[in-house]
Amino acid sequence: MPASVDAAPPEQRIVEAAAVLPEIGGVTGWAGLRWAGGAWFSGRDASGSPAEVELATCYEDVRSQPGFVVRQERLPPAELVDHDGLRMTLPVRSLFFCLRHARTLAEAVTMADLAAFSDLVSTAEAWEYALAHPGWTGVPQARAALLLSDENSWSPPETSLRLLWTLGAGLLGPLTNCPVFDLHGRHIGTPDVLDPESGTAGEYDGKLHLHGRQRAQDERRADRFRDHGLEPVVVTAADLAQPDLVVRRILAARSRALARGSSARSWTVEAPSWWRPTRTVEQRRRLVLEGGGHLLRHRRRAA
Structure with a gap:
């Protein structure tokens, strides 16, 4: 060319x-x-x-x-x-x-x-x-x-992570970008992928997540996840180049989460009444028609 x-x-x-x-x-x-x-x-x-x-x-x-x-x-x-x-x-x-x-x-x-x-x-x-x-x-x-396919993946690496979760590790498809709340309805965070059975939260960290303020925010969010009984597993671009390694880490994190048991959980994926769901194309299109398009502004910042 x-x-x-x-x-x-x-x-x-x-x-x-x-x-x-x-x-x-x-x-x-x-x-x-x-x-x-x-x-x-x-x-x-x-x-x-x-x-x-x-x-x-x-x-x-x-x-x-x-x-x-x-x-x-x-x-x-x-x-x-x-x-x-x-x-x-x-x-x-x-x-x-x-x-x-x-x-x-x-x-x-x-x-x-x-x-x-x-x-x-x-x-x-x-x-x-x-x-x-x-x-x-x-x-x-x-x-x-x-x-x-999944209508709520936010980036190509997130899709890669999800496919390693399913096709690589042989697990059921995780929830994608599903908001997690504490038992009082406060938003804890939105992991890239979530296995609701075990409480394993998969996160893809790109270049913007490796340094500075974003890195500190990510660490605080991971601490919140752990405090409420979730088990984070973080994957980077370099990790995705080694799919077998990622699969082993996913399975190890899931085993730790299952061993902890449900009694340690203080989180839920049941959204409070004020939360506007945006998991599907239909929900997002309806939100735009209703004047809530500003809630989707993060979707216009793709690479």
């Missing part, structure tokens, strides 16, 4: 690729989701290199060029929409493309989680589309990804 393409921001690359679209065609895949407002769709692949912009068309009169790839597929005009000056496929179709063409199942699950993070596509909407298109290439992977 030319150096100029490599250096260009994703929005510029999307606009340049969209310039060649035929009458029936649209930006799709990660680029379609990015243009629709997907905060985590950075346009970079796992190695950090620019990902090609994907274009969907039902004609053969447009060819792939450096920086973008053209996919000729069935494309009803009803699945195209104009958004901020560009024609793109509906977000649910863009996500379906991502799920089918992802290099790994874990990557596909991450794509589904990230589309839900920005409330672009709910799991139910993705399932409805997948079931309506059973014969397309990659559909088995798309369905497998949706079975493992």
Whole structure:
């Protein structure tokens, strides 16, 4: 890929690729989701290199060029929409493309989680589309990804941690970003993942969590968790590169939590009446319609 393409921001690359679209065609895949407002769709692949912009068309009169790839597929005009000056496929179709063409199942699950993070596509909407298109290439992977997806993951590393919890450690799927309260209804904290049976709280700490004020805040929160009978297990980016190590730490923390027993607990996941739930795409969309969008501002600060 030319150096100029490599250096260009994703929005510029999307606009340049969209310039060649035929009458029936649209930006799709990660680029379609990015243009629709997907905060985590950075346009970079796992190695950090620019990902090609994907274009969907039902004609053969447009060819792939450096920086973008053209996919000729069935494309009803009803699945195209104009958004901020560009024609793109509906977000649910863009996500379906991502799920089918992802290099790994874990990557596909991450794509589904990230589309839900920005409330672009709910799991139910993705399932409805997948079931309506059973014969397309990659559909088995798309369905497998949706079975493992979660609408309340807040970042790709959190999804990786959850998959190590389930596929790696063989445990039931944990609750994601579930607020935890003391027995008087005060908010203790919101761990990235939580096993409510044992009280094991998994936390992913990125670069911002390793130093200074954020590190001190994290330590205080971990102390609160322990004081109320939760067992924190903290994972970093370096840890995720050693999945077997992470699995062992998860299982060890869970064993400690189970050995402590429920009598040491002074926490609950039962939210007080004043708490506004935001665990699902539907709940968050309703909150925005009701004027509570400011409660979701953290979702606009993705990388």
